[in-house]
Amino acid sequence: MSNEEVKALARERFTEYLEAHGQRKTPERYAILDAVYSSKGHFDIEGLHRTMVDDSRFHVSRATLYNTIDLLADAGLVVKHQFGDHTAHYERSLQTTPHHHLVCTQCGKVTEFVSAELERDIARVQTPDFRKTSYTLYIYGLCADCATAGTAARKH
């Protein structure tokens, strides 16, 4: 499925969501959805805002960005992450390979990694008195760069 097709699907899903929830279909919202589905990997509000301004696709305020990203999260089109710093990160969730996140505790870099077995194991878990909808697994540690740097000269 090409990225354009994924975008079209996302727009369709978003339209359904907006209609089902009696929300207006504003150009801002679609512009944001489009920007999100043009991104690769993780992004934060600040970065998304800058990208949209730079590409001059559409002018949206930060407030609208926060607003809309919540709708997208609720619609299941975006996943929200909090990796450890106090900035929320997001990523598109349609047609992405299920993956986990490796977070470097030194430089903060986040990389994805795929493990079908782990995916299956987590999906299989029974949670008593809890209706699960999604999950996030963050593995913390040192990335290759920081690990070698740390071995050579451990800081402080």
Next chain:
Amino acid sequence: MSNEEVKALARERFTEYLEAHGQRKTPERYAILDAVYSSKGHFDIEGLHRTMVDDSRFHVSRATLYNTIDLLADAGLVVKHQFGDHTAHYERSLQTTPHHHLVCTQCGKVTEFVSAELERDIARVQTPDFRKTSYTLYIYGLCADCATAGTAARKH
């Protein structure tokens, strides 16, 4: 192992850490460690501060709390969590049963749940070019209360 014994062990570990890192052994730091290891479950800085003030164990400022909790996290005596709101939560990590977290997306309640198999599965995972030290698994969904409330009258 009684909680007093765990506390003693934690103090010992903290002392080793502080000495190994050339940091001072201030009464504030031990008071904070003690407060942390007197807590059950999750807490945030605000709550910890209030508890310490109310119990008048020791007066510490928020700044010192932030400072010290970072040391404790680095020493592996405390684990930091970001469940979705923009407040960091913490929990003691010595002599606790490995567990995962169920986060209710509606009321924000966090409950723990234990799964030895899942624990094993995650520990077993090979991460390429990454030296893992810890991980956190958050399962999002609806707790029993919110799920039944939602079935009766879905709010949006």
Next chain:
DNA sequence: GTCAGTGCAAACTTTTTGCAACTAC
């Protein structure tokens, strides 16, 4: 035409920082 949605700036919350006073070493 109406009211939800937007933009802007101000407010708010959580965390970090600067600096004088303090104290562990």
Next chain:
DNA sequence: GTAGTTGCAAAAAGTTTGCACTGAC
């Protein structure tokens, strides 16, 4: 004695909110 720590208050960073204006329905 000295440099690392603390407390306070001010600042920073991220997010939310109030309000007048706009535009989707």
